[in-house]
Amino acid sequence: MSATLGVGIIGCGNISAAYLGLAPTFRGIEVRACADIDTKAAEARAKEFGVRAETVEGLLAARDIDIVVNLTVPAVHYEVSAKVLDAGKHVYSEKPFVLSLDEGRDLADRAAKRGLQVGSAPDTFLGGAHQFARHVIEQGLVGRITGGTCHVLSPGMEHWHPNPDFFFKRGGGPILDLGPYYISNLVQLIGPVKRVAAMSSVPSPQRKITSQPRHGEMIDVETPTTIHAILEFENGALITLGASWDVKAHGHRPMELYGTEASLIVPDPNFFGGKVELIGPGGEAKDLPEWEHPLGIPNQEHGQGRMANYRTAGLADMALGIMDNRPYRCSLELALHVVDVMTAILHSGEEGQFITLTTSCAQPAALGVDEAAALLQS
Numbered sequence: 001m002s003a004t005l006g007v008g009i010i011g012c013g014n015i016s017a018a019y020l021g022l023a024p025t026f027r028g029i030e031v032r033a034c035a036d037i038d039t040k041a042a043e044a045r046a047k048e049f050g051v052r053a054e055t056v057e058g059l060l061a062a063r064d065i066d067i068v069v070n071l072t073v074p075a076v077h078y079e080v081s082a083k084v085l086d087a088g089k090h091v092y093s094e095k096p097f098v099l100s101l102d103e104g105r106d107l108a109d110r111a112a113k114r115g116l117q118v119g120s121a122p123d124t125f126l127g128g129a130h131q132f133a134r135h136v137i138e139q140g141l142v143g144r145i146t147g148g149t150c151h152v153l154s155p156g157m158e159h160w161h162p163n164p165d166f167f168f169k170r171g172g173g174p175i176l177d178l179g180p181y182y183i184s185n186l187v188q189l190i191g192p193v194k195r196v197a198a199m200s201s202v203p204s205p206q207r208k209i210t211s212q213p214r215h216g217e218m219i220d221v222e223t224p225t226t227i228h229a230i231l232e233f234e235n236g237a238l239i240t241l242g243a244s245w246d247v248k249a250h251g252h253r254p255m256e257l258y259g260t261e262a263s264l265i266v267p268d269p270n271f272f273g274g275k276v277e278l279i280g281p282g283g284e285a286k287d288l289p290e291w292e293h294p295l296g297i298p299n300q301e302h303g304q305g306r307m308a309n310y311r312t313a314g315l316a317d318m319a320l321g322i323m324d325n326r327p328y329r330c331s332l333e334l335a336l337h338v339v340d341v342m343t344a345i346l347h348s349g350e351e352g353q354f355i356t357l358t359t360s361c362a363q364p365a366a367l368g369v370d371e372a373a374a375l376l377q378s
Contacts, residue, residue, distance in 0.1 A: 003028070004027075004028060004029065004030050005028060005029055005030075005066040005067050005090075005319045005322065005323065006030055006032045006062075006064045006065045006066045006067070007023065007029050007030060007031045007032065007065065007067050007069060007319075008031070008032060008033045008034065008035065008054070008062060008065040008067075008068045009031060009034040009045075009068070009069045009071055010034075010035050010036070010056055010059060010068055010069070010071065010080055010084075011036060011069075011071030011072040011073075011080075011094075012034055012035075012036040012038070012041040012042050012044070012045040012071070013036075013041070013071065014161075014162075015071050015094060016034065016071050017048075018309070018311045018312075019069055019312055020034070020045065020048070020049040021049065022309065022310065022311050022312045023312045023315070023316075024377070025299075025310065025376060026312055026313065026316035026375055026376060026377065027316060027320065027375060027376065027377055028316050028319035028320040028323065029067070029312070029315055029319045032051055032052065032064055032065060033046075033051055033053070033064075033065060034046055034051055034052075034053060034054070035054045035055055035056045035058070035059040036056075037056065039053070039055070042054070060083065060084065060087040060089065061087070065089060066089060066090060067089065067092055067315070067318070067319060068084040068087075068089050068090070068091050068092075069091075069092050069093075069094075069315065070092070070093040070094060070097075071094050073166045073171070074096055074099060074166065074171030074172065074176065075166065075169065075170055077093050077097055077099070078097075078099065078106075078107065081093050081097065081098075081107055081118070082106070085111055085116055086110065088114060088116070089116070090116050090117045090118070090119075090318075090322065091111075091116075091117075091118055092120065092121075092314070092315050092318055092330075093121070093335075094120075094121050095121045095122050095180035095181075095338075096120075096171070096176050096180055096335075096342065097118070097120035097332075097339070098336075098339055099170070099171050099176070099339075099343070100339070100343060101336065101339060101340055101343065101358065101359070104332070104335070104336040105336070108332055117322055117328075117332075118332040119314060119315065119318040119328060119330045119331060119332065119335075120314075120330055120331075120332065120334075121314060121330065122180050122181045122184055122269075122270075122314070123310075123311065123312070123313045123314025123315070123317075123329075124181055124185070124269055124270060124271060124272055124311075125181075125184050125185040125269060126272070126310070126313045126314060126317070126329060126330075126367045127271065127272025127293075127295050127296055127308060127310060128272060128273055128292075128293030128294070128295045128296015128297065128308060128372075129266070129267050129271075129272065129273050129274040129276055129296055129308075130185055130188070130189070130266065130267075130272075131295070131296075131366060131367050131368070131372070132276050132288075132293060132296070133189060133257075133264060133266045133276050134188060134189055135289075135291065135366070136264060136288060137190070137259075137264065138366070139289070141261065141262060141278060141288075142257065142260075142261055142262050142263070142264050142278070143260030143261030143262065144235075144259060144260045145235070145237045145257050145258065145259045146238070146258055146259065147237055147238050147239065147257075147258040148186075148238075148239045148240070148255065148257040148258050149239065149240045149242075149252070149253075149255070149256050150239060150241045150254065150255045150256075151241075151243075151250065151254060151255075152174060152178045152179075152182060152242070152243045152244075152254065152270075153242060153243070153244050153247040153250045153252065154245055154247060155245065155246075155248055156225070156245035157245065158207050158208065158209045158210060159210050159211060160211050161211060162212065162213065163214070164207075164209060165219050168207060168219050168220070168221045168222060168223060168225070169222050169223065171223075172222075172223055173223035173224055173225060173227075173346075174225060174227065174243035174244060174245050175224075175229075175243050175342050175345055175346060176223075176342055176346075179241075179243060179338075179341075179345070180335075180338055180342070181269040181270045182241065182254075182255065182269050183231075183241075183338045183342065184269070184338050185266070185269040186231070186239060186255075187334065187337065187338065187361065187363065187364075188334075189257065189266075190233055190257070191235050191363050192233065192234050192337055192357075192359075192360045192361050192362075192363075193231050193232065193233055193337070193340075193341045194232045194233060194234045194356065194357060195232050195344075195355060195356040195357060196230065196231050196232070196341060196344045196345050196348055196354070196355055196357070197229065197230050197348050197353070197354045198227055198228065198345045198346070198348040198349040199228050199229075199349055199352075200224035200226065200227040200228075200346065200349030200350070201225075201226045202221050202224055202226075203225065204221060204225070204246065205221050206218050206219065206220055207219045207221060223346075224346065224349055225244060225246055226243075226244040226245075226246045227241075227242075227243045227345060227346070227349055228240070228242050228243075229241045229242075229243075229345045229348070229349075231341065234360065239257075241345075254266065254267060254268040255267075255269060262278050262279060262280050262281070262286060263278075263279045264277070264278055264279075265278075265279065271307065271308070271309075272296060272307075272308040272313075273296045273298065273307055273308030276288065291369075293369055294369065294372040294373045294375075294376055295313060295367070295372045296308050313372075314328075314329065314330030315330075316375050317329050317330065317367075317375060318330060320374075320375070329364040329365060330364075331361075331364065333361045333362070334361050334364055336361070337357070337359045337360060337361040340357050340358060340359040344357055
């Protein structure tokens with residue numbers, strides 16, 4: 001098999017620039033074409049990044065495309081991924097890769113029948129900060145994790161996104177949009193979830209767009225925008241997850257894990273880098289081992305300074321896994337379990353009762369320093 005798999009992208013919105021810009025950083029993949037139902041959007045992205053523009057049908061039929069990256073809106077992720085698999089190509093989807101377990105299981109069946117693979121974002125848990133947190137836990141410095149908190153709180157997306165409607169429709173909301181980052185990281189740090197309980201609300205049934213070019217337009221909200229959940233993990237840990245787009249300001253850390261020996265402060269799972277802190281019983285900061293992970297090194301300038309951004313790491317790991325016939329970390333098994341957790345949280349919020357999950361998964365393999373370096377172009 002070739003040492004590189006050809007990649008095509010369907011969906012040329014905001015996130016496509018990250019995939020097109022960062023894919024050359026990694027081994028095993030080469031983006032060759034992009035497509036969108038808006039042909040002008042595809043042509044603009046193709047010109048910007050030096051790939052060819054295709055129709056969706058043309059991309060699915062292209063012989064030089066092995067993996068299709070599905071960057072469409074969440075409501076059509078399943079439909080598009082099913083078409084990709086039916087066309088005989090592997091698929092890697094943006095999160096959430098489906099909106100129900102039935103959809104996920106159908107994709108798994110389609111892939112299995114055709115000998116194909118399905119992968120899904122997020123891949124930020126492969127970042128240096130989160131792999132360092134995994135390393136600290138596995139070294140026994142935290143002890144057995146018994147609890148923790150996660151908070152993803154903001155005023156919402158309508159203040160900056162040019163077309164924020166889908167965030168507030170079916171498939172949107174803070175749990176399905178941002179929950180994958182937090183839940184995937186929790187699973188890779190401490191294992192799968194056993195059951196959940198939640199409460200949810202829609203504080204503002206309509207939201208006003210204050211970004212350009214649609215300033216002043218109103219959006220009808222069709223999904224909860226404030227959710228508070230408790231996750232019981234198979235190892236017995238209880239984690240509180242607060243997710244809301246109705247918060248003007250707060251002082252919570254993104255993720256804290258409480259162990260029998262110490263507490264671990266983990267940076268925002270939406271990003272690859274950040275500072276990991278180990279806090280002892282008396283509140284004192286404890287020394288951590290030296291760690292220089294390739295996917296934690298700042299490589300881009302942003303408004304808040306230089307930061308690490310290695311999106312497409314999961315795609316590259318998948319491509320290399322396919323060629324090497326080994327498991328890859330952003331797997332269908334993990335993504336399906338995360339969807340199970342998220343949909344259970346939403347159902348619990350609606351029904352007011354505990355929900356036991358019907359899926360489980362193995363923790364994805366740790367991505368150590370050497371393994372991460374092997375993903376990068378030399």
